[in-house]
Amino acid sequence: MNLDILIQNARLNDNEETVDVGIKDGIIKEISKKVSDSAEKVIDAEGRVLIPGMIEGHIHLDKALIAGRKPNMSGTLKEAIEVTAALKPTFTEEDIYERAKDALEMIIPRGVTQIRTHAEFDPAQGFTGFNTIMKLKEEYKNLIDIQVVAFPQEGIYQKPGTKEMMYEAMEMGADVVGGIPYNDKDAQEHIDLVFEIAKKYDKPIDFHQDFSDEANDMSIEYLSKKTIEEGYQGRVSVGHLTALHAVPDERLNPIIEKMAEAGISVMALPATDLHLGARNDEYNVRRAVTPIRKLRDGGVNVCIATNNIRNAFTPYGNGDIIQTTMLAIPVGHLGGAKDLPTVLPMITTNPAKALGLENYGIAEGNKANLVLLDTKVKEHAIIDIPERLYVIKDGRISVKNTRTTTIYR
Incomplete structure (x- = not known):
């Protein structure tokens, strides 16, 4: 199966291994340690936290x-x-x-x-x-x-x-x-x-x-x-x-x-x-x-x-x-x-x-409404006030944040 989006090395919970999340036709198709299917768009989360929209x-x-x-x-x-x-x-x-x-x-x-x-x-x-x-x-x-x-x-x-x-x-x-x-x-x-x-x-x-x-x-x-x-x-x-x-x-x-x-x-x-x-x-x-x-x-x-x-x-x-x-x-x-x-x-x-939402959350078969945060600790998802690197709405990338910060010493 050719996926629309593959998010690799995403952290869903602290103290757990990272996972890959495969998305097709607006739906989360697979969540596993290693998704083998190819994808039109691959995002390497590098251990960052992935949360529902x-x-x-x-x-x-x-x-x-x-x-x-x-x-x-x-x-x-x-x-x-x-x-x-x-x-x-x-x-x-x-x-x-x-x-x-x-x-x-x-x-x-x-x-x-x-x-x-x-x-x-x-x-x-x-x-x-x-x-x-x-x-x-x-x-x-x-x-x-x-x-x-x-x-x-x-x-x-x-x-x-x-x-x-x-x-x-x-x-x-x-x-x-x-x-x-x-x-x-x-x-x-x-x-x-x-x-x-x-x-x-x-x-x-x-x-x-x-x-x-x-x-x-x-x-x-x-x-x-x-x-x-x-x-x-x-x-x-x-x-x-x-x-x-x-x-x-x-x-x-x-x-x-x-x-x-x-x-x-x-x-x-x-x-x-x-x-x-x-x-x-x-x-x-x-x-x-x-x-x-x-x-x-x-x-x-x-x-x-x-x-x-x-x-x-x-x-x-x-x-x-x-x-x-x-x-x-x-x-x-x-x-x-x-x-x-x-x-x-x-x-x-x-x-x-x-709000009575159905098929919400990061699970296979649910709608692919997701946010990749620029933090590697889920418990810090609020207190870091992290950048939202990607926003995915119904299986489509709706926002990509490319802002970078450089510290000159």
């Missing part, structure tokens, strides 16, 4: 790269929402297209082969942003797979006409039903409607959930109960969930236990939540990030994601999910010897589970 599980492409237009001067969530709401009516299709395209072209070279992006709509801006993201999903399908979330940022019931738009967005091809219970008249009513729509179209759910410095008015307990009642275990994700950081263990542990039972995945968003959180703390300033370790240890599927790139919610970022994950290590106390190996899965296998 990374997954950006929570991002907003339609709101990227607008930080300079109307800055969030207070750095609070309240002002971020207000600033963005003021700007959205000025967004044109061309503007959104160019910014989202630029964001994608920041993300793709850094080894992400799958994203889930929240695309907004409301009666004021219509479907301008949503339509543009759906267009980009098709245009960029050879470079990155995009799941589009129908997302009502301004709420549903407090913005008349949005409920009807939710159904319309699903008819237009949205992959996921989104929601934001804390930014509506009644969180439980909001959650109930999202489940109603999801069941009608047999789609997964992704909520912006309990984004607050305090544990007041949380709806995560209701959501967990509702998920189990509706038989939606494993099909619900939540982003932010920062309020849990303010919950003492005697209340937190039962919440985590119920979330694990419901199969709810958590998208931790440290870059945004560190920036916006605890702005009113005068001393002993809290981190205001969802309790990653406690969720992980309680059996919850925890992922790390970017959320925003250079806007009122997150005025920085370059699309590198490894840098965001590196940030999560000290923030979440994930640098210990037993913790560090659990971090890389938070941007690979864990979000693959959250």
Whole structure:
């Protein structure tokens, strides 16, 4: 068999021998110590680490790269929402297209082969942003797979006409039903409607959930109960969930236990939540990030994601999910010897589970979505912040990094 690509001497796991990986017709055909078949393209990994294509599980492409237009001067969530709401009516299709395209072209070279992006709509801006993201999903399908979330940022019931738009967005091809219970008249009513729509179209759910410095008015307990009642275990994700950081263990542990039972995945968003959180703390300033370790240890599927790139919610970022994950290590106390190996899965296998991806990972018969990192120690895949030397999407080289550095002594 003549392979399309043969990767030689790749390291899949520390303390194991390197292997060859043969790729044909977009599929991993063989993994062995020595693949004997020839290939059109041979890559010698020289012992470097090969990982599955990374997954950006929570991002907003339609709101990227607008930080300079109307800055969030207070750095609070309240002002971020207000600033963005003021700007959205000025967004044109061309503007959104160019910014989202630029964001994608920041993300793709850094080894992400799958994203889930929240695309907004409301009666004021219509479907301008949503339509543009759906267009980009098709245009960029050879470079990155995009799941589009129908997302009502301004709420549903407090913005008349949005409920009807939710159904319309699903008819237009949205992959996921989104929601934001804390930014509506009644969180439980909001959650109930999202489940109603999801069941009608047999789609997964992704909520912006309990984004607050305090544990007041949380709806995560209701959501967990509702998920189990509706038989939606494993099909619900939540982003932010920062309020849990303010919950003492005697209340937190039962919440985590119920979330694990419901199969709810958590998208931790440290870059945004560190920036916006605890702005009113005068001393002993809290981190205001969802309790990653406690969720992980309680059996919850925890992922790390970017959320925003250079806007009122997150005025920085370059699309590198490894840098965001590196940030999560000290923030979440994930640098210990037993913790560090659990971090890389938070941007690979864990979000693959959250997004319901099939045939993901480095195994024979799976899709050939792979990244060759410029490090020879898998445990260092995050802390090295290594160059992504090759990105392979569906069995085709989509990115090759030829940058070299010379030190003159």
